[in-house]
Amino acid sequence: MNFTKTMIVAAVMVLATAGQSLAELKVVTTISDLARIAEAVGGEDVHVTALCPGPRDPHFLPAKPSLARKLANADLLCYNGLELEIGWLPLLLDKARNPRIKPGAPGDLDCSNSLEHILDVPGGNVDRGMGDIHALGNPHYTLDPGNAVLIARGMANRMGQLDSKNKAAYTARAQAFADAVSAKQPFWHDQLAEARTKSIILYHSHWNYFTHWQELKVVGEIENRPGITPSPRHVQSIIDKGRDLEDVMIIAAQWDHQEVAEEVAERIGTALAVLPGYSGAQKGTENYFDFIDRLCSRVAEAAARIETVPVKE
Ligand SMILES: [Zn+2]
Structure with missing residues (x-):
């Protein structure tokens, strides 16, 4: 190799390294809550894309080629x-053919591994043949801000491994996120004081981490099996149960069967709170803290108007 060629090779290598150090870490998340947490932790050092838009139910997302293309460029999933x-991520990963994020690779981050407690882990055999979802336990853990803090710390760890020069910044931002959650906790807790005295019927067990965090009393679900359209007989039994209870209210996500949720609320004669399922599912909830604010304020508002709703026979 002559001198000029050596210089060119060296210059190209320097440029390549410089380019890498300037590049943001490309992070793809599945749900919007994880995108908001990744943005909080990654700040200016990452570029974050969510595969499932806030208004879509992530249980049932079509595996479109455009989503596989997003995964093909990711450094961290x-x-x-x-x-x-x-139902859709394994298909997309197959199509994306990205070794950086394949299972077990450094860019593969299952955020549930950061949790300390998983709710509703089924005992015995799970019959997926019946279409049951939540076979490994309840997956809707981002609705508890305490879990969001654990996820933020897990992300900071992994981002720091993939991009070591910014490790301290990731750790510091995860701490700032934790501090912001701690600062809001008393406000969220006080807001639900009245709701804590009521009984709650859920449409889907989407809300179990939220109700567990806020110590709300859940007495039943409109779905008799998670993810399955409820049978008329089960709906009737929930209505009967609700009518027997003094103070009961209904919680549903905006992507649940609204007509069923409304019928149950009307026939019990009580309030229905229709909540955004994840960040950005309803307008004004794009930010994670605004999302949790909305959950708390809507539940508090519904709890306050239970008595004003007439029973429809
Ligand atoms: Zn679910």
Whole structure:
């Protein structure tokens, strides 16, 4: 190799390294809540894309080629796990052919591994043949801000491994996120004081981490099996149960069967809170903190108007 050629090779290598150090880490998340947490932790050092738009139910997302293309360029994939994305993420990963994020690779981050507790882990055999979802336990853990803090710390760890020069910044931002959650906790807790005295019927067990976090009393679900359209007989039994209870209210996500949720609320004669399922599912909830604010304020508002709703026979 002559001198000039050596210089060119060296210059190209320097440029390549410089280019790498300037590049943001390309992070793809499945659900919007994980995208908001990744943005909080990654700040200016990452570029974050969510595969499932806020208004879509992530249990049932079509595996479009455009989503596979997003995965093809990712350095880090942050997903919910606990089979929330089982209907579409494996298909997309197959199509994306990206070794950086394949299972077990450094860019593969199952955020459920950061959790300390998983709710509703089924005992005994799970009959997926009946279409049951939540076979590994309840996957909707981002609805508890305490879990969001654990996820943020897990992301900071992994981002720091993939991009070591910014490790301290990732750790610091995860701490800032944790501090912001701690600062809001008393406000969220006080807001739900009245709701804590009521009984709650859920449409889907989407809200179990939220109700567990806020110590709300859940007495039943409109779905008799998670993810399955409820039978008329089960709906009737929930209505009967609700009528027997003094103070009961209904919680549904905006992507649940609204007519069923409304019928149950009307026939019990009580309030229905229709909540955004994840960040950005309703307008004004794009930010994670605004999303949690909305959940708390809507539940508080519904709890306050239970008595004003007439019973429809
Ligand atoms: Zn679910």
